[in-house]
Amino acid sequence: MGARCSKFSFCWFHSHLKASVLESSDLENGGKNDRNTWPSFGEFSLEQLKAATSGFSPDNIVSEHGEKAPNVVYKGKLDKDRYIAVKRFNRLAWPDPRQFLEEAKSVGNLRSERLANLIGCCCEGDERLLVAEFMPNETLAKHLFHWENQPMKWAMRLRVALYLAQALEYCSSKGRALYHDLNAYRILFDKDGNPRLSCFGLMKNSRDGKSYSTNLAFTPPEYLRTGRVTPESVVYSFGTLLLDLMSGKHIPPSHALDLIRGKNFLMLMDSALEGHFSNDDGTELVRLATRCLQYEARERPNAKSLVTALMSLQKESEVPSYVLMGIPNEAASATQPLSLTPFGEACLRIDLTAIHEILEKTGYKDDEGIANELSFQMWTSQMQETLNSKKHGDTAFRAKDFSTAIDCYTQFIDGGTMVSPTVYARRCLSYLMNDMAQEALGDAMQAQVVSPEWPTALYLQATCLFSLGMEADAQETLKDGTNLEAKRNKN
Template sequence: MGNCIQRAQDTDIAAVPAVTAQPTFPRSENSECTSHPLPIPSKPLVASNDNDKTRVLPISRPESEILSFPHLKSFTYAELSTATRNFRSDCLLGEGGFGDVYKGWLDEETFAAAKPGTGMVVAVKKLKPEGFQGHKEWLSEINYLGQLDHENLVKLIGFCLDGDNRLLVYEFMSKGSLENHLFSRSGRPLSWDIRIKVAIDSARGLSFLHESDPQIIFRDFKASNVLLDSEFNAKLSDFGLVKAGPTGDMTHVTTRVFGTEGYAAPEYCATGRLTTKCDVYSFGIVLLELLTGRFAVDRSRARPEQKLLDWVKPQLPDKRKLFRIMDSKLEGQYSRKGAYVAANLALQCAHIEPKYRPRMSEVVNILDKIPSLKRSHSRASSDGDNDVGDPMSLPDPAVWKHSHVRSCKQSKVSPAPSHQTEKLSKEAISAARTMSSRSEGSAPSTWQSSRGFATRR
């Protein structure tokens, strides 16, 4: 797991909107941004499917102000203390840099504190009293999650601002984080089908944010920020570093650098310039983690293998080496063609040049065509699944070699020719469609609706 990185440069104003008669967009640290009028919704914006573009981004206002959302419950500190059994250690779910998360119980109708084992289970994040950045993240979570509703975003139930106490209440995700499942030595390893499902769910969540009007950039996508429910449906969590994307003629926003080593896009680390393609890069790294079972950065390994991306790149030009990068726990669970498409898609997402990375909506389309284990086995004997084939052409191996990212401070590298990258994307999509057409019927939906605020117990 990488270390948190930040560059003490520029002033990063948290996106914390407030209801005003004539709200305006924030001015980015890049002064080219202009203001635009934008209505403020009184309830969360819901996306019933990925084609829904009716989404509105919160407005940046003074940090002391919080938007009013009727569907969010305002709790007192005493209520949440009772719900978590006075924040007892046996209710502790996890610890973070800006606070700890506890398990709690609330009445399903009134949201009053309930006895343990009754009502609905929730997750309560209690921020540490000190720290300006933690306060900004608390405000950001309320004002973004308060306006967004999607199956692949964790749901915010309410918040607490009581004296110096700042808390957030979320739906409870019983399976915990993707990071714990991928890298824990105890427990059952995630199957191939579940890993692809998690990748698709995560891609849908990011696509929803990126296709909002204006765009929303997650900024800190990593395995620990992907939570799983009882059915292994994946949802994005921790919206503290979310940022409003560029508007009008802007190509990017410039901001103070926050993120995690190994996941943060190199151009963002080097310049502070933020776009949705930075999220795409981070997604590519997490997809590699899903395929390999390795950390994005692992200092305990030999130097050539410490950075996952640097280790994977030289392996893939030779299709026969695919098995070398795949998690040994997945042996026998995937088709080689499906794994090859997923691995190459991950490298395309993590391309050093942002313009050559696909959009998250394109990522969803490609991943959605990768066959599941059941369908792969059913056709293996008839279509020679043991042959690798050529589902997606890689760029010239020299391109990957010269685009190695040794650190976020590496100098800029000449990109691959544009016609070569366009060919890569088209062949990737074509290959995925071909695999889908050969499978037994169309692929079923890989994500399910989970409208309830919290898991019942």
């Protein structure tokens, strides 16, 4: 088992971290993982799309793409289990087939991992249909305004803002700076939980309704004056989305700006985020939203400067989006061990509450047999102080006061008079409860150094690695912990 510990030394850990999720491997071509997944833009026949959508069955109508009647979006399935989103326009939209084809091909030439890309169209008779990549994990509006299990984490909200800004910057660099009715329904989540911008909003609207919703409170002021969408109008809408991300609600910009001017920006923040973001980060995001919502269009930032500003705010950049979103991941689930103990199951789910219950129930029985050599002189006030630190730490741990537990256990460990793998395990979980996965991994590794044949140390390493997005190593470590526990139970 010693080799296992050395493998997870901090040098190895830092050198093998996944490439930062902030670094686009190839925005233009959709990234190395997506390259060749979809063919270049092409035309579909009406029969193909009828077959894919079961005859445009009402059962296949989806709301993920934020489209409203009469222009409906259907989920479809092509051969090889490829899912598509098919937008079907009403018969009055796009009367000129040539204009429709030219516009669709122009948008279809874009390829970015920040977009739900347009992969085809159909133009037969009165039918006008667009075909895009299907995004299975719903819209930002769903996760932000109508969440069921957990509110969207602060780190994920910052990532959504950055990825959206990167999408707009990419489109602008390709001559498609105009986006119609940018809102929380237009941002979709792919199978990995990454946010993507729907390509449908890049199409010139023709007779496909207005460029903005009828709610004037959220409409760029220049659009109200001229009826025209400009790149600056898109930035204004981006500002309203920043307000959505901060507040978890759809707040009219005028109301938000009044709060900001009155220096009451904390009243804007989602109450579910309390204690999970710094005032500096909140202030910076408010400042950026304010710049985007300037009445004069020329005073708003461009997409490139939005990306630059948001890059510096990113948190937990090494954690995959599906982990932050709490979304099951196909690649991770495909390699799950077949038979796990309750501890193993809790680690796989990163269920910290269940892990806490297990550690608390187990207590210190696994410390038995660990030699703690103490000189006569150490059986003094120093020894008593060290034991008191552990006692206070245990009290805080039971009460789920994990910050205090970290402080007390740190005093015990730094005292150096006793060695306890259980204290390392408990401080490890306390770190995880405080979103400090790297520190937690260090403690899990140290627990294994102290007690090499202790499955708990491996289980906790696996939890830390899952939290850090290191799936393959987490699965391997979880398997090792399961095998070690099985071997231990036999003896």
